[in-house]
Amino acid sequence: MSRIVMKFGGTSVANMQRIRAVAAHVRREADAGKSVAVVVSAMAGETNRLVALCEEAGAPAPALDARGVEYDAVVASGEQVTSSLLALVLQNLGYRARSWQGWQIPLKTDAAHGKARIAEIDAEAIGAAMDGGEIAVVAGFQGIAPNGRIATLGRGGSDTSAVALAAAVGAERCDIYTDVDGVYTTDPRLAKKARRIAKISFEEMLEAASLGAKVLQTRSVELAMAHKVPLRVLSSFEPPDAQGPGTVICDEDDIVEQNIVSTVTPDFNDASVTILAVPDEPGRAAGIFTALADADINIDMIVQSASREPGYANISFTTKEGELDRALEVLSAEQDAIGFKSLQSDRKVAKVSVVGLGMKSHAGVASIMFKTLADKGINIQNISTSEIKISVLIDADAAEYAVRVLHEAYGLDDDRKPGA
Numbered sequence: 001m002s003r004i005v006m007k008f009g010g011t012s013v014a015n016m017q018r019i020r021a022v023a024a025h026v027r028r029e030a031d032a033g034k035s036v037a038v039v040v041s042a043m044a045g046e047t048n049r050l051v052a053l054c055e056e057a058g059a060p061a062p063a064l065d066a067r068g069v070e071y072d073a074v075v076a077s078g079e080q081v082t083s084s085l086l087a088l089v090l091q092n093l094g095y096r097a098r099s100w101q102g103w104q105i106p107l108k109t110d111a112a113h114g115k116a117r118i119a120e121i122d123a124e125a126i127g128a129a130m131d132g133g134e135i136a137v138v139a140g141f142q143g144i145a146p147n148g149r150i151a152t153l154g155r156g157g158s159d160t161s162a163v164a165l166a167a168a169v170g171a172e173r174c175d176i177y178t179d180v181d182g183v184y185t186t187d188p189r190l191a192k193k194a195r196r197i198a199k200i201s202f203e204e205m206l207e208a209a210s211l212g213a214k215v216l217q218t219r220s221v222e223l224a225m226a227h228k229v230p231l232r233v234l235s236s237f238e239p240p241d242a243q244g245p246g247t248v249i250c251d252e253d254d255i256v257e258q259n260i261v262s263t264v265t266p267d268f269n270d271a272s273v274t275i276l277a278v279p280d281e282p283g284r285a286a287g288i289f290t291a292l293a294d295a296d297i298n299i300d301m302i303v304q305s306a307s308r309e310p311g312y313a314n315i316s317f318t319t320k321e322g323e324l325d326r327a328l329e330v331l332s333a334e335q336d337a338i339g340f341k342s343l344q345s346d347r348k349v350a351k352v353s354v355v356g357l358g359m360k361s362h363a364g365v366a367s368i369m370f371k372t373l374a375d376k377g378i379n380i381q382n383i384s385t386s387e388i389k390i391s392v393l394i395d396a397d398a399a400e401y402a403v404r405v406l407h408e409a410y411g412l413d414d415d416r417k418p419g420a
Helices: 016-031 046-056 066-075 077-092 124-131 157-169 202-210 218-227 284-294 321-333 365-375 396-409
Strands: 003-008 035-040 097-100 107-109 118-121 135-139 142-144 150-152 174-178 199-201 231-235 247-250 263-267 270-279 299-306 312-320 342-346 349-355 382-386 389-395
Touching: 003 016, 003 124, 003 157, 016 035, 016 077, 035 077, 035 124, 035 157, 046 066, 046 077, 066 077, 066 150, 077 097, 077 135, 107 157, 118 157, 124 135, 124 157, 135 157, 142 157, 157 174, 157 218, 199 202, 202 218, 202 247, 202 263, 202 349, 218 231, 263 396, 270 284, 270 321, 270 349, 284 299, 284 312, 284 321, 299 382, 312 321, 321 342, 349 396, 365 389, 365 396, 389 396
Parallel strands: 003 035, 003 174, 035 135, 097 135, 107 142, 174 231, 199 247
Antiparallel strands: 107 118, 142 150, 231 247, 263 349, 270 312, 270 342, 299 312, 349 389, 382 389
């Protein structure tokens, strides 16, 4: 029998009614003769509740000391509860099912409690159980560290668990069930003509996820691409007997016709920082970004421009809005060492990106974006590009409008099926 891994997020297992609905999806695959493993998240809101309890007890995340070990033991319990409840429901339906915790597989991680990375999965035991007709219900988000204690994988870790398990057991695919029925050309809440994409490449999905698309976590897509595990995004809220086709995330070679642009992706969680009058000499930019890296602050969209003062430059970058205050603190502490004159920041910005494999072979993609925004009076503050994406930083108030006009400009409003 072929093996399949199914993953259900927090909204899909939010209560017992939803868990029973999940069981119906699982039994459809089991009845079709598949060897099934199911990876589950904690119930919606449960991880936040457990994190708050840890913080109240004095263990902020991530903490790499003894507090981090206990923090992981607490927050991992949410998935343990869900996996056992789903196993009980499946047993009551007459199926052989059991729950598996990360350490029982075992899914081995490094020692970075709170944000561990997967080192190895020994899939022999769980694979044998699956092939023997037992449905394996796995607690996502967790594994076992070298010290023998539970380690959690950080936010989105259940997706990562599922993809890693699918690779380890040689699954034909990994189905990610969520509250949407696939990946769309843009957020349907912003553009009424947004359309579900039939197929999208790993590279496009990775760019979209890193740029703010919330359907899949970046780490899980990276892992799927590295191990060539096809993913499929489906809705757990559709009845099993009326399940739509979802969106397949696969290798570029498996897509017959590549769209010039597949998605328009907004990110409303960015903030910008401008460092004014930095001495224009070697080592100054390195000092800025080394200080930010040492503080574990991620940055994006770096732009250097000439200052009005001869011999100086201005350096701008974006970071997540939640990291802005810390970034300003770090830079202020380094002001004398770096030698810049002042700092400016702006929380009222948004990043809008277009992503598509067709950019590799088509000219004029950037000109369409810039001309469309110019015609609508939308000013561009920063620009960044890669081989298959263009991102612009604009005023947050203009972002939703920008998404709609770009969606139309690139032909994504058409009735065709993107990625078909």
